Amino acid sequence: MGPTIKDIAKEVGVSHSTVSRALNGDPRISAATRQKVLEAAERLGYQPNLSGRGLAHGKVFSIGLVIPDILEPFFARVVNGVSQVAYRAGFNLILYLTHADRRMEMAALQQIGHGRVDGMIIMARKVGRQSVLALRRHKVPIVLLIETMPEAGFDGVRVNNEGGAMQAVNHLLGLGHKRIACITGPRHASDARERLRGYRQAIRAAGVDPDAEGLIFKGNFTEQSGAEAVDRMIQLPPDRRPTAIVAMNDATALGAMNRLARHGIVVPDEMAVVGFDDMPFARFVHPGLTTVRQPIEELGKAAADLLIARIRGEVKEYREVVLNTQLIVRESCGSGRARSHPSEKEC
Amino acid sequence: MGPTIKDIAKEVGVSHSTVSRALNGDPRISAATRQKVLEAAERLGYQPNLSGRGLAHGKVFSIGLVIPDILEPFFARVVNGVSQVAYRAGFNLILYLTHADRRMEMAALQQIGHGRVDGMIIMARKVGRQSVLALRRHKVPIVLLIETMPEAGFDGVRVNNEGGAMQAVNHLLGLGHKRIACITGPRHASDARERLRGYRQAIRAAGVDPDAEGLIFKGNFTEQSGAEAVDRMIQLPPDRRPTAIVAMNDATALGAMNRLARHGIVVPDEMAVVGFDDMPFARFVHPGLTTVRQPIEELGKAAADLLIARIRGEVKEYREVVLNTQLIVRESCGSGRARSHPSEKEC
DNA sequence: CCAATTTGTGCACACGTGTGCGTAGCCACA
DNA sequence: TGTGGCTACGCACACGTGTGCACAAATTGG
Missing domain, CATH: 3.40.50.2300 (Response regulator)
Known part of the structure; x- marks a missing residue:
C-alpha cells in the first residue's frame, strides 16, 4: 500500500492525529503545521485509504446499482445518469447485474449487509416481499426505480x-x-x-x-x-x-x-x-x-441525487420523485x- | 451497522478471535465451538464487514473497470462479461465511465491509489505516458483491454x-x-x-x-x-x-x-x-x-480472469491474451x- | 504420578483513519 | 504570583477483522 498518515506524521514530526486534522481542515491546527503536512502529503503522494476511512466513520463512499441487464439501452442510460451524479458527489458506483435471475438478485441485495455500499438503487422488476423485509433490517438507504413501493415506505423515483x-x-x-x-x-x-x-x-x-x-x-x-x-x-x-x-x-x-x-x-x-x-x-x-x-438519464440522476441526500442525512422523511415525460x-x-x-x- | 464478530463472541461466550477463526475454517477450533459460532452467526444474521476485512489483509475484493461510454453496445457487452466472472469469484465490480474525458479518466485511475480496488481493467483509448508511470507506482494489478501496451509490461487482452x-x-x-x-x-x-x-x-x-x-x-x-x-x-x-x-x-x-x-x-x-x-x-x-x-463478452471475461488470477498471485509473469475472431x-x-x-x- | 505433547482458546496488537479529552505552553489581567 | 482563558497539539481509544504468540486444559507416554 501507499504512504499513510503515519508516514506523513513521521516526516513532519507530529502525531498522526495532527496530520488527520490538518488534512481534514480542522481549524485548531496552525497554518504553519498545516502547510508542512500538506507539503509532505504531496511529496509522498499520499492518498487516503478508504477501508480505514470507511471503518472510522461507517461509510464507504460508494453506492450500489442493481439492474437486470446492461445490454438493454434503457438500463445503460440509467447507469449513465447515476454514474454522473455519483462521481460528482465523490461516490463510487458498484454495479450489480442480475440478468433477471432471482439468485443473482438476492446475492446483490445481500451486499447491502456487508457494508460494501452506503446505499442502493434497485431496479429489479419484482422485488419479493421477503427480500424487502430483509432489506429493511439494515439501515442502508434504498431508492427504488420505476417499480416503486410507496406502500412499504421506500424512497422511489418513477415516471409520470x-x-x-x-x-x-x-x-x-x-x-x-x-x-x-x-x-x-x-x-x-x-x-x-x-x-x-x-x-x-x-x-x-x-x-x-x-x-x-x-x-x-x-x-x-x-x-x-x-x-x-x-x-x-x-x-x-x-x-x-x-x-x-x-x-x-x-x-x-x-x-x-x-x-x-x-x-x-x-x-x-x-x-x-x-x-x-x-x-x-x-x-x-x-x-x-x-x-x-x-427522461431516462434524468431518472438515474434523480435516483442518485435522492439516495445521496438520504445517505448524507439531508432527507429524513419518505420521498417519491415523479418525472414528467416529453x-x-x-x-x-x-x-x-x-x-x-x-x-x-x-x- | 449489523452485528459484528464481537456480538457473536458475546452471544457464544468466547473471544472474538475464536469467532473469527471458526468462521474462517481454522482447524484448531473444536467442532463444538465452531457449531455454536455458526449457529449464532446465522441467528444474528451476521455478515462480515468488508471495510474491516479490507483493512486487515489489504484487499477489498472489488475490481474496477474503466470504459469510455456505457451506451456503446460494444462496451456494454464487455461490462457484461467482466461482471459475470467477477461475481462468480466474489469480487464486486466498480464502474468508471470516463466519457472519453481526460479529467474523468485521470480521476478514475486515481482510485487505484485509494485502495478502493484490488485491480483495474482499463479500456481507455489513449492512456498517456505519465498516467501509465503513475499507475506503476502502486502495486495494484492492471489489465489493459483492446489497446494493450506490452512494451510497458502491462498485462493485456486483445483481439486477433x-x-x-x-x-x-x-x-x-x-x-x-x-x-x-x-x-x-x-x-x-x-x-x-x-x-x-x-x-x-x-x-x-x-x-x-x-x-x-x-x-x-x-x-x-x-x-x-x-x-x-x-x-x-x-x-x-x-x-x-x-x-x-x-x-x-x-x-x-x-x-x-x-x-x-x-x-x-x-x-x-x-x-x-x-x-x-x-x-x-x-x-x-x-x-x-x-x-x-x-468475441466481445469473452474479452471481458478473459480480462477479469486474468486480473483476478493476478490479484490472487497465481500469475507472476507478464501475460497477454489474444482472442480469435469468428x-x-x-x-x-x-x-x-x-x-x-x-x-x-x-x- | 509426573512430564511432555497436543488441543483449544484468549491476549494483544496490527491494519488506516478519526476524534473526545487532556494538557503543555503561552498570554492577559488581577 | 496566581488564576483564567486560549491555542496547538498528543494520547488513547474506536471502528471490524485477522493473526502470532502465550497459555491453560486435556491427552498421551513413560
Missing part, C-alpha cells in the same frame, strides 16, 4: 406514465381525432397500467367512452401484439374504425405501423400512430414515430406542420 | 484483428474472388492497422499485390467513408473494378452497401461485401451482412449455399 399517455391523447385530439384507439401493455406491468389509466382519463375528458366504443385493444409490449391489434381494427366497419392509435410502447407502435403498411393503409394520412418510450429506432423508421419520451412530435401523426426530418418539435 | 481480416479475405478467395478491395479504418486506431495488415498478408498469399492493383481505399470507420469509397470504385474501368469488398468495420460496410444499392449494383451478385464487428444491425440489413465477429457467414457474399435467414454458418 399517466401524464405521458395523456400527452399523446391530447396531441391527437388537438389534430382533430376522435376515434383514438389504444393498444395496451401487459396487465402485470405497473407502467402499462398507469399509461392505460392516463389514456382513459384524457379521452373521457373529451367526451369519448373508449370501452363502449371498443377502442381498447389488448397487447403485450411486443411488435407482434401491435400487428395483431391492427388486424382486428381493420375488420371493423369503416364508421367504427379508429383514425388514430396510441400504442403503449414503441415496439407495439412499430409492429402496428408495419402491419398497417402491409394492408396498404398510409400513415399518417389514413391512420395516425403515437408510441411510448422514444427508443432509438423511433427516429429512423418511416415515417418518423411521434412518441412519448421517458412528447416528441415526428411525422407519424401528420401534424399538418412541416414534415421535414430535422424539425423535431418538443411539447 | 490480423487473423480476423485474414478470415474475411480467405472466405472471399474461397468463393473465387481475386479482386478483393479493402476499405481501411483510421490510421491512428491500432485495431484498424492490424486488420489492414491481415488483409495484406492474406491477399498477398494468394498472389495479389493489393497496392499495385489499387485495391486499398481509405476510410475512417464511418458509413460516410464506406459510401465514398464505393463512389471511387465505380469510376474505375470494369476490368480494374473489384468484385468484393472487405470493410474494416460494419458501419463502413453498411455505408458501402447502401451506396452500391443506390448505384444499382446488386449485393452479392455483382459485389460481395464483408464487414467486421458483427454489430446488431448486421443481421437485419438486407442482404444479411457476412462479417467478422469479435467469421459469421450471412448473405452478403453470396456463398452459393442456402441464403435463408435462420441458417447462420459459423466458421
Whole structure:
C-alpha cells in the first residue's frame, strides 16, 4: 500500500492525529503545521485509504446499482445518469447485474449487509416481499426505480406514465381525432397500467367512452401484439374504425405501423400512430414515430441525487420523485406542420 | 451497522478471535465451538464487514473497470462479461465511465491509489505516458483491454484483428474472388492497422499485390467513408473494378452497401461485401451482412480472469491474451449455399 | 504420578483513519 | 504570583477483522 498518515506524521514530526486534522481542515491546527503536512502529503503522494476511512466513520463512499441487464439501452442510460451524479458527489458506483435471475438478485441485495455500499438503487422488476423485509433490517438507504413501493415506505423515483399517455391523447385530439384507439401493455406491468389509466382519463375528458366504443385493444409490449391489434381494427366497419392509435410502447407502435403498411393503409394520412418510450429506432423508421419520451438519464440522476441526500442525512422523511415525460412530435401523426426530418418539435 | 464478530463472541461466550477463526475454517477450533459460532452467526444474521476485512489483509475484493461510454453496445457487452466472472469469484465490480474525458479518466485511475480496488481493467483509448508511470507506482494489478501496451509490461487482452481480416479475405478467395478491395479504418486506431495488415498478408498469399492493383481505399470507420469509397470504385474501368469488398468495420460496410444499392449494383451478385464487428444491425440489413465477429463478452471475461488470477498471485509473469475472431457467414457474399435467414454458418 | 505433547482458546496488537479529552505552553489581567 | 482563558497539539481509544504468540486444559507416554 501507499504512504499513510503515519508516514506523513513521521516526516513532519507530529502525531498522526495532527496530520488527520490538518488534512481534514480542522481549524485548531496552525497554518504553519498545516502547510508542512500538506507539503509532505504531496511529496509522498499520499492518498487516503478508504477501508480505514470507511471503518472510522461507517461509510464507504460508494453506492450500489442493481439492474437486470446492461445490454438493454434503457438500463445503460440509467447507469449513465447515476454514474454522473455519483462521481460528482465523490461516490463510487458498484454495479450489480442480475440478468433477471432471482439468485443473482438476492446475492446483490445481500451486499447491502456487508457494508460494501452506503446505499442502493434497485431496479429489479419484482422485488419479493421477503427480500424487502430483509432489506429493511439494515439501515442502508434504498431508492427504488420505476417499480416503486410507496406502500412499504421506500424512497422511489418513477415516471409520470399517466401524464405521458395523456400527452399523446391530447396531441391527437388537438389534430382533430376522435376515434383514438389504444393498444395496451401487459396487465402485470405497473407502467402499462398507469399509461392505460392516463389514456382513459384524457379521452373521457373529451367526451369519448373508449370501452363502449371498443377502442381498447389488448397487447403485450411486443411488435407482434401491435400487428395483431391492427388486424382486428381493420375488420371493423369503416364508421367504427379508429383514425388514430396510441400504442403503449414503441415496439407495439412499430409492429402496428408495419402491419398497417402491409394492408396498404398510409400513415399518417389514413391512420395516425403515437408510441411510448422514444427508443432509438423511433427516429429512423418511416415515417418518423411521434412518441412519448421517458427522461431516462434524468431518472438515474434523480435516483442518485435522492439516495445521496438520504445517505448524507439531508432527507429524513419518505420521498417519491415523479418525472414528467416529453412528447416528441415526428411525422407519424401528420401534424399538418412541416414534415421535414430535422424539425423535431418538443411539447 | 449489523452485528459484528464481537456480538457473536458475546452471544457464544468466547473471544472474538475464536469467532473469527471458526468462521474462517481454522482447524484448531473444536467442532463444538465452531457449531455454536455458526449457529449464532446465522441467528444474528451476521455478515462480515468488508471495510474491516479490507483493512486487515489489504484487499477489498472489488475490481474496477474503466470504459469510455456505457451506451456503446460494444462496451456494454464487455461490462457484461467482466461482471459475470467477477461475481462468480466474489469480487464486486466498480464502474468508471470516463466519457472519453481526460479529467474523468485521470480521476478514475486515481482510485487505484485509494485502495478502493484490488485491480483495474482499463479500456481507455489513449492512456498517456505519465498516467501509465503513475499507475506503476502502486502495486495494484492492471489489465489493459483492446489497446494493450506490452512494451510497458502491462498485462493485456486483445483481439486477433490480423487473423480476423485474414478470415474475411480467405472466405472471399474461397468463393473465387481475386479482386478483393479493402476499405481501411483510421490510421491512428491500432485495431484498424492490424486488420489492414491481415488483409495484406492474406491477399498477398494468394498472389495479389493489393497496392499495385489499387485495391486499398481509405476510410475512417464511418458509413460516410464506406459510401465514398464505393463512389471511387465505380469510376474505375470494369476490368480494374473489384468484385468484393472487405470493410474494416460494419458501419463502413453498411455505408458501402447502401451506396452500391443506390448505384444499382446488386449485393452479392455483382459485389460481395464483408464487414467486421458483427454489430446488431448486421443481421437485419438486407442482404444479411457476412462479417467478422469479435468475441466481445469473452474479452471481458478473459480480462477479469486474468486480473483476478493476478490479484490472487497465481500469475507472476507478464501475460497477454489474444482472442480469435469468428467469421459469421450471412448473405452478403453470396456463398452459393442456402441464403435463408435462420441458417447462420459459423466458421 | 509426573512430564511432555497436543488441543483449544484468549491476549494483544496490527491494519488506516478519526476524534473526545487532556494538557503543555503561552498570554492577559488581577 | 496566581488564576483564567486560549491555542496547538498528543494520547488513547474506536471502528471490524485477522493473526502470532502465550497459555491453560486435556491427552498421551513413560
